[in-house]
Amino acid sequence: MPNVAVVAGGAGGMVLAAAHVVGRDSAVVISDVDPDRLRAAERELSEAGIVCTATVCDITDRGSVAALVTELVRLCNLGPWARRPQLAYVLSKNFVIWHSKAMAADFGAKGARVLSVSPGSFDTAMGQLEKNVAAGALAQLGAL
Template structure:
């Protein structure tokens, strides 16, 4: 039976780069909310010899996510999911960021768990921002609601981010949402493991994608100054890691987060984190 890999956010950036790699031995289903960009990406994949299909999906809608998985499964068993879809602070309000980044991850993860079998792998995209979130502001009690009541979880997490000063709300929502992705991917590892399946997260630093460049003035550019490799990462570099994690070879790798940031966190001391938070 044909192996299928789903790549969310597959219309560009990290998602499209990952789909090109996975397409060497998988049928690939890419998804995005923008139909025009999605069709163009699918055509590009086919030009590279990839058996690719495009399915529009709103990851904040559980029904839309379930329809995606059903369609992906029709022509081959879904063996891997790489979930790169998400938005950054410049792309929406705190509520929108929480819904897409946090609730969207819950929807994708629950749908993936429902179809997971032996050898299945889910890779969720987190961020270095999740590693920079101060422990005192991480609402673990709210995070736990994602395991039992996702509507209440979403509302409370968005409300928490909205208590910050107006200009800081999107950034806080982004950091909280990505810290949640790291936490959630660890918490859900046991149910995946019971099926012989794996789940983990990958946290990129500053990468040369449309989203990364959009955040250049608000932080992603400054972060490269603290990195060991003082440049933006290339989409193809993170794609190699994402595709590897979703593949068959790292069969004992689960329940962890992998930070791929060019050595940024290693060079970012407390003074630097305070300066970043202030926007200095």
């Protein structure tokens, strides 16, 4: 799967609706604690032409989340060589950017401003190596 979106709590409501939108451009992995609702949501997304995989996951349980990550690694064909130690860092930074955009949309209409400060690159030999990826890619997203 080239582009994969993980949708936690995707068995219904607004989150399932979001999976429909995200599924226009990406394969979707939905997770939820309710296996029956999860299967129904997977069926609904598949019938809508969305490549979908459903995995039961309780995000409050560390072991359950680890099982979800293992499933994602399998689905995305990521062998041990492809796993990078900075994966958690990259995921957390992307979440902060996403969350900041969501908060900016919510509060911007009320005149408030949301600022997200993410580490960037320095203009060094190493920084030039990261110009189009890693911290350099984060810089492309700009300030909110």
